[in-house]
Amino acid sequence: MCLGFHTAHAASFDLSWVMRLFMSSTFFLYVPIKQIIEARMSLLQVSALSKYFGGLKAVDNCSFKVEEGSIVALIGPNGAGKTTVFNIITGLLKPTTGNVSFNGEVITGLRPHQITRRGISRTFQITRELMEMTVLENLIVQSQTKTIFDIFRNRFLDREHTRAMELLDFVGITHLANEQAKKLSYGQKKLMEFASVLMPEPRLVMLDEPAGGINPNLLESIIERIQELNRKGITFLIVEHNMEVVMNLSHYVIVMAHGQVLTQDTAEAVQCDPVVLDAYLGEA
Ligand SMILES: Nc1ncnc2c1ncn2[C@@H]1O[C@H](COP(=O)(O)OP(=O)(O)O)[C@@H](O)[C@H]1O
Ligand SMILES: [Mg+2]
Numbered sequence: 001m002c003l004g005f006h007t008a009h010a011a012s013f014d015l016s017w018v019m020r021l022f023m024s025s026t027f028f029l030y031v032p033i034k035q036i037i038e039a040r041m042s043l044l045q046v047s048a049l050s051k052y053f054g055g056l057k058a059v060d061n062c063s064f065k066v067e068e069g070s071i072v073a074l075i076g077p078n079g080a081g082k083t084t085v086f087n088i089i090t091g092l093l094k095p096t097t098g099n100v101s102f103n104g105e106v107i108t109g110l111r112p113h114q115i116t117r118r119g120i121s122r123t124f125q126i127t128r129e130l131m132e133m134t135v136l137e138n139l140i141v142q143s144q145t146k147t148i149f150d151i152f153r154n155r156f157l158d159r160e161h162t163r164a165m166e167l168l169d170f171v172g173i174t175h176l177a178n179e180q181a182k183k184l185s186y187g188q189k190k191l192m193e194f195a196s197v198l199m200p201e202p203r204l205v206m207l208d209e210p211a212g213g214i215n216p217n218l219l220e221s222i223i224e225r226i227q228e229l230n231r232k233g234i235t236f237l238i239v240e241h242n243m244e245v246v247m248n249l250s251h252y253v254i255v256m257a258h259g260q261v262l263t264q265d266t267a268e269a270v271q272c273d274p275v276v277l278d279a280y281l282g283e284a
Pocket of ligand 1: 056057058081083
């Protein structure tokens with residue numbers, strides 16, 4: 001009986017361990033699968049990113065995700081680290097620590113053109129047009145298949161020429177196609193830059209202060225175009241100070257201050273968040 005009991009006990013003991021092992025392995029499997037699914041859903045994932053300039057922590061352990069098909073605003077007071085984050089994502093700067101994944105692939109350390117080829121395209125806070133070239137040439141140089149020497153030799157592919165003209169039409173400056181970039185007004189340069197950023201057929205467009213210094217009519221037109229592109233599936237990450245633009249456009253907002261992510265929420269929620277208000281007032 002003892003033996004029997006012992007045997008029975010041993011059997012149930014074994015069984016419980018099998019069950020426990022099964023349940024715990026299911027649990028441990030469940031967690032990574034959940035993480036993989038979540039990671040898959042995010043087009044862009046910034047993980048524990050830091051960037052130090054000497055003793056200055058411009059970006060400090062910053063993590064966030066951008067889901068495919070969304071419009072995300074990245075806001076924060078001057079010096080919060082927004083442009084530095086953009087520069088790291090697009091390969092202009094190497095992070096001190098942390099990494100960036102795009103479409104499930106780690107892209108940290110890749111060169112800017114390699115990152116563009118993977119589907120990320122951006123504008124700069126200060127427009128960076130090639131002054132001596134025409135508007136059309138400025139667009140074609142952004143496409144990934146031609147070098148600057150090909151442009152000077154006028155060796156365009158028809159496809160690129162057609163796409164550039166379509167994009168100029170999309171932003172309403174076809175009439176400026178053959179104008180030298182240096183002759184454009186500030187607003188026209190912004191439109192040219194917006195068209196240029198679409199040339200490589202990006203999945204993620206990153207705009208650094210698209211509303212900066214432009215008049216309300218032009219702003220309205222840029223907002224409409226962003227929404228139209230987003231309906232076609234293009235994802236946007238936008239640094240913007242103009243809260244009206246942020247409210248109109250963004251599905252959610254990431255707030256940075258002192259290199260860190262303070263909060264992530266809807267535009268309505270962050271606007272009234274005391275932590276966010278504090279961060280802005282602290283800078284005033
Ligand atoms: N290349 C650099 N060298 C040294 N400090 C820099 C450099 N770039 C940015 N910074 C500093 O890093 C901080 C974050 O800057 P930035 O990313 O431009 O902020 P934001 O775009 O949010 O205004 C600021 O204090 C800025 O002066
Ligand atoms: Mg900036």
